[in-house]
Amino acid sequence: MHELEFQVTIQDDRTKARLGKxxxxxxxxxxxxxxxVGTAGTVxxxxxxxxxxxxxxxxxxxxxxxxxxxxxxxxRELGGLHSFICWPRPILTDSGGFQVFSISPLRHxxxxxxxxxxxxxxxxxxLSPEKAVEIQMSLGADLLMVFDECIAYPSDFxxxxxxxxxxxxxxxxSKQAFDSYGGGLWPHRQWLFxxxxxxxxxELRNECIDRLIDIDFPGYAIGGLAVGEPKNLMYDIVELSxxxxxxxxxxxxxGVGTPRDLIECISHGVDMFDxxxxxxxxRNGWLFTHGGHIVIKNAQYAKDPRPIDERCSCMVCRYYSRxxxxxxxxxxxxxxxxxxxxxxxxxxxxxxREIRDAIASRRLLDYLTECRTRQEMV
Amino acid sequence: MHELEFQVTIQDDRTKARLGKxxxxxxxxxxxxxxxVGTAGTVxxxxxxxxxxxxxxxxxxxxxxxxxxxxxxxxRELGGLHSFICWPRPILTDSGGFQVFSISPLRHxxxxxxxxxxxxxxxxxxLSPEKAVEIQMSLGADLLMVFDECIAYPSDFxxxxxxxxxxxxxxxxSKQAFDSYGGGLWPHRQWLFxxxxxxxxxELRNECIDRLIDIDFPGYAIGGLAVGEPKNLMYDIVELSxxxxxxxxxxxxxGVGTPRDLIECISHGVDMFDxxxxxxxxRNGWLFTHGGHIVIKNAQYAKDPRPIDERCSCMVCRYYSRxxxxxxxxxxxxxxxxxxxxxxxxxxxxxxREIRDAIASRRLLDYLTECRTRQEMV
Numbered sequence: 001m002h003e004l005e006f007q008v009t010i011q012d013d014r015t016k017a018r019l020g021k022x023x024x025x026x027x028x029x030x031x032x033x034x035x036x037v038g039t040a041g042t043v044x045x046x047x048x049x050x051x052x053x054x055x056x057x058x059x060x061x062x063x064x065x066x067x068x069x070x071x072x073x074x075x076r077e078l079g080g081l082h083s084f085i086c087w088p089r090p091i092l093t094d095s096g097g098f099q100v101f102s103i104s105p106l107r108h109x110x111x112x113x114x115x116x117x118x119x120x121x122x123x124x125x126x127l128s129p130e131k132a133v134e135i136q137m138s139l140g141a142d143l144l145m146v147f148d149e150c151i152a153y154p155s156d157f158x159x160x161x162x163x164x165x166x167x168x169x170x171x172x173x174s175k176q177a178f179d180s181y182g183g184g185l186w187p188h189r190q191w192l193f194x195x196x197x198x199x200x201x202x203e204l205r206n207e208c209i210d211r212l213i214d215i216d217f218p219g220y221a222i223g224g225l226a227v228g229e230p231k232n233l234m235y236d237i238v239e240l241s242x243x244x245x246x247x248x249x250x251x252x253x254x255g256v257g258t259p260r261d262l263i264e265c266i267s268h269g270v271d272m273f274d275x276x277x278x279x280x281x282x283r284n285g286w287l288f289t290h291g292g293h294i295v296i297k298n299a300q301y302a303k304d305p306r307p308i309d310e311r312c313s314c315m316v317c318r319y320y321s322r323x324x325x326x327x328x329x330x331x332x333x334x335x336x337x338x339x340x341x342x343x344x345x346x347x348x349x350x351x352x353r354e355i356r357d358a359i360a361s362r363r364l365l366d367y368l369t370e371c372r373t374r375q376e377m378v
Numbered sequence: 379m380h381e382l383e384f385q386v387t388i389q390d391d392r393t394k395a396r397l398g399k400x401x402x403x404x405x406x407x408x409x410x411x412x413x414x415v416g417t418a419g420t421v422x423x424x425x426x427x428x429x430x431x432x433x434x435x436x437x438x439x440x441x442x443x444x445x446x447x448x449x450x451x452x453x454r455e456l457g458g459l460h461s462f463i464c465w466p467r468p469i470l471t472d473s474g475g476f477q478v479f480s481i482s483p484l485r486h487x488x489x490x491x492x493x494x495x496x497x498x499x500x501x502x503x504x505l506s507p508e509k510a511v512e513i514q515m516s517l518g519a520d521l522l523m524v525f526d527e528c529i530a531y532p533s534d535f536x537x538x539x540x541x542x543x544x545x546x547x548x549x550x551x552s553k554q555a556f557d558s559y560g561g562g563l564w565p566h567r568q569w570l571f572x573x574x575x576x577x578x579x580x581e582l583r584n585e586c587i588d589r590l591i592d593i594d595f596p597g598y599a600i601g602g603l604a605v606g607e608p609k610n611l612m613y614d615i616v617e618l619s620x621x622x623x624x625x626x627x628x629x630x631x632x633g634v635g636t637p638r639d640l641i642e643c644i645s646h647g648v649d650m651f652d653x654x655x656x657x658x659x660x661r662n663g664w665l666f667t668h669g670g671h672i673v674i675k676n677a678q679y680a681k682d683p684r685p686i687d688e689r690c691s692c693m694v695c696r697y698y699s700r701x702x703x704x705x706x707x708x709x710x711x712x713x714x715x716x717x718x719x720x721x722x723x724x725x726x727x728x729x730x731r732e733i734r735d736a737i738a739s740r741r742l743l744d745y746l747t748e749c750r751t752r753q754e755m756v
Contacts, residue, residue, distance in 0.1 A: 041705065042706060045713070047716060070708070256449075319426070327419065329419075334420075334715055
């Protein structure tokens with residue numbers, strides 16, 4: 001596997017936060033970074049040009065969805081995912097593990113992998129560490145993830161330990177499969193990240209991370225969080241996981257979270273995040289603002305001429321009123337999803353920019369304290 | 379009523395086509411013009427900024443829909459439709475007549491107007507010439523339409539004649555209602571257009587137009603076409619109607635039509651068009667190209683790396699492949715509607731620009747002949 005170049009440019013001295021850069025053949029990624037989720041090869045409601053304009057530096061796409069439709073072979077034939085969706089910047093793909101556990105009906109887990117039925121047409125499929133890597137290689141993602149077992153919350157210690165053991169065996173198999181491609185399928189380089197599991201058990205988390213480090217990956221994710229456990233427990237697991245991870249490699253917290261989660265976890269030293277919250281909530285009319293969220297369908301906004309957020313300078317807040325956005329939502333207009341998504345993504349990406357600025361100017365602890373005292377900050 | 383300034387800048391000498399300009403307080407409109415339809419205060423699938431970027435100079439909005447939701451009073455309180463939807467260019471509103479006849483269940487027509495039930499919640503409403511004008515005045519449209527009776531196709535001569543008589547009485551009432559506002563409700567000027575009816579009967583069409591001219595409007599529409607009659611019959615009615623209309627005023631063919639319809643009717647002297655075809659078809663995956671339409675869901679496009687239309691230079695054709703667009707459509711992604719709508723609107727607005735160029739360079743007849751010989755041109 002190639003070395004992944006990752007530079008930590010600033011290490012905060014009052015928190016664990018850090019600024020950094022990841023260098024891929026599709027461009028640099030400033031960290032901390034938020035990756036919008038483009039499940040089926042599209043971040044729902046925005047064009048790729050708009051997404052670039054919003055400042056997204058990398059997006060996440062889902063192996064499970066693209067494997068089922070339109071199929072990774074088709075995407076490979078058409079020049080890979082970057083070309084297929086016209087997104088020249090970096091792409092991270094997940095392994096499909098989370099989806100087969102959370103979306104697919106009738107799954108069966110064995111040592112070799114997971115057999116499952118498609119949520120689209122009921123057809124039978126089998127995902128294994130080798131298959132998940134093959135799909136991601138075919139898609140041409142810059143950053144790939146090992147195939148892991150996502151352990152439900154709550155799960156008892158023994159069940160969780162079994163899941164960790166399987167995750168570790170699958171991590172090794174994923175790496176062996178990845179290494180078997182040698183130079184890879186594409187002119188650009190690809191890297192495979194490991195994923196730590198262990199539920200809410202510190203000793204399992206630590207052991208999983210230690211053994212992943214023994215296998216050796218260019219970056220590490222913390223998986224299996226934000227699945228129902230209390231918030232403070234999540235922060236504790238993140239904190240101890242990050243302390244165990246090598247400081248020289250990127251740390252990615254999967255599927256997290258709210259703006260408050262980003263700030264807290266960045267202060268613990270997390271570098272990368274992805275989450276469907278800004279986009280999914282947008283389509284449901286749930287809009288983020290500096291003064292807390294607003295639910296745009298509420299009658300109180302029917303005649304409200306103000307923008308979503310007076311402190312926001314996104315295109316939507318520059319031009320459109322809450323009253324108009326409420327009307328669009330009530331009328332079930334496509335433009336509601338378009339404008340709400342634009343705003344929420346801008347809010348997330350702008351929050352990350354604010355956090356980076358706070359780290360760069362050594363103000364992160366103050367920024368964090370202020371966020372914690374703002375009750376409305378979710 | 380204020381005079382509406384309309385300049386014919388070029389009159390083609392081999393067809394009836396002409397180039398012109400309509401001057402409103404929200405800006406100039408080049409004619410011939412195609413008006414995208416923004417039914418509920420949004421052209422479905424595009425932002426107003428994108429719409430302006432596509433070159434739309436005026437949009438149409440629907441009185442019926444805006445009256446029912448969010449209500450014209452609300453829009454008036456929020457500064458009128460231009461302000462509410464953030465569209466600083468001209469807006470034309472229809473009178474709601476067509477919709478109460480085509481959408482609303484349980485309508486009842488009397489001399490005073492039409493009582494109907496909302497298609498949204500079944501509530502009872504009444505539209506009259508006076509009410510239709512009141513709503514449009516409140517919305518603040520630049521160009522308003524009289525309330526008319528849309529006669530179904532086919533209808534016999536006597537039924538159609540009754541409809542024409544009622545349309546004429548309603549036209550007069552609409553104008554009286556409009557004039558009663560004096561200087562109007564807004565700092566900008568507004569104008570009320572008449573609508574000719576008469577089905578497929580030349581003598582009724584002619585009589586209706588003559589009597590509308592007696593009432594005197596700043597512009598005239600041809601209504602009640604493209605409702606099921608044969609294409610050539612429609613072209614014939616358009617031709618005779620246009621000949622009857624004053625050459626010094628804009629002529630607007632309502633609800634028409636395909637790109638071929640635009641070219642044919644422009645050659646007969648029509649100046650203005652609106653139609654849902656480009657936007658509605660886009661959402662159904664029906665895409666216009668210079669070589670005929672394509673239905674993007676078809677399996678033949680699954681691996682097609684070409685743009686929708688190799689002769690098109692829109693954003694979608696610059697960046698995205700048919701294969702990707704098919705995938706988006708199959709996956710029911712919002713981006714399918716966004717990109718398909720962008721392309722189809724560009725195609726329509728670009729076709730109109732081509733036609734204007736052809737008129738300006740005295741090539742319209744050749745252009746028309748070429749279109750007629752292209753079998754695929756719909």
